[in-house]
Amino acid sequence: MTDSRSTKDTARSFYESYNDRDLDASFEKYVSTGLVNHVMGGTFDRAAWLTVDKTLFPAFEDFTFTVLDQVAEESKVATRYRLGGTHTGEFSGIPASGKTAFLTGTAVDRVADGRIVEHWADLDFTGFLQQLTDGAPAGTGSTATTRTTDEELRRLADEHYRLANAHDLDELVALHAPDFVSHEPQGDVGIEWYREVVGAFFAAFPDATLTPVNTVVDGDRLVLHFETVGTHTGADFFGIPAAGKKVRFTEIRVRRIEDGRFAEHWGLYDQATVLGGLQ
Structure with a gap:
């Protein structure tokens, strides 16, 4: 080991x-x-x-x-x-x-x-x-820590994937703290932003699935490394109408856990490349 x-x-x-x-x-x-x-x-x-x-x-x-x-x-x-x-x-x-x-x-x-x-x-x-x-702004973030057991983090990761693959938006949101903060390039955003973005993705890609690649736990940090695959057959996505095209991309998300829920998030993906593949 x-x-x-x-x-x-x-x-x-x-x-x-x-x-x-x-x-x-x-x-x-x-x-x-x-x-x-x-x-x-x-x-x-x-x-x-x-x-x-x-x-x-x-x-x-x-x-x-x-x-x-x-x-x-x-x-x-x-x-x-x-x-x-x-x-x-x-x-x-x-x-x-x-x-x-x-x-x-x-x-x-x-x-x-x-x-x-x-x-x-x-x-x-x-x-x-x-x-x-x-001259787009670069993102920053906090590094606050609170101890959570490895077992709790792994259970939370498993539940996150289960709910995401069931497209259960309400229960996914419930995994997050009310004051959840996501550090995005445009600035810090909260849980309502998360609900809106994830809901829009599920609506645009009704068959979307997340497959874990690596899960790493340490202290109160949980790393979710996964591949997302979906076919654009539903609603418009960032103004792009559905044309039945498939997307496949990986993401690495760092989450801070507090009291058994997601409290803070860092992570990016190459949005321009994903959107380019739909046009």
Whole structure:
């Protein structure tokens, strides 16, 4: 059994090493050459990951990488992070704008023998690029903690998936605290926003199902990593009429639990890509 503390230490050391700007050395030390990278359906391999991330440094001369939160269990660790800075050089084809942009994401890594051997990630890269052109605000969040048992968290995860797959919106809402806060790119929102968004998704995708990929628990934190599949045969979705197209996307959601209910949420998905697939 892998120790959760050493797993956390490996992931934190790797991500914080981005601030040293020597990713060749960091990848050599912390990322297995046999890495299985599930990003972009597995087509984004270790070499591509290294190459793309190295372009961050010349593009953001004051680049910083901050670990915001970590949840670990045995060999798996979820890391919620924030990276970015002032856009002073070309990035992803966008000329230097002088704007400040930050990307918040969540990664789940499996660690063995002190190195990352498997990697998943959930981030809004499209939103990050929009900040460079439109100046969209970057999200922030709280890190308050309250102790909850691992068994309670796992039961809550199972109940969340059961109710979501039954499209039981009222009972899903009841799993959340009345003062539930979701930290979204547009700012902090509450339970009524959650009801509206989830209800609209169920109405647009009547056959939508959520399949767990990884569940990680630690203290009062619960990481829900899952794949959503659905066919757009119902109501309009973000103004797009139903055309029978299927969507398939993964999400990594970090939830803080208090008194047995969801109290706080962090998580993003590439909404632009999902909507693009429906048009």
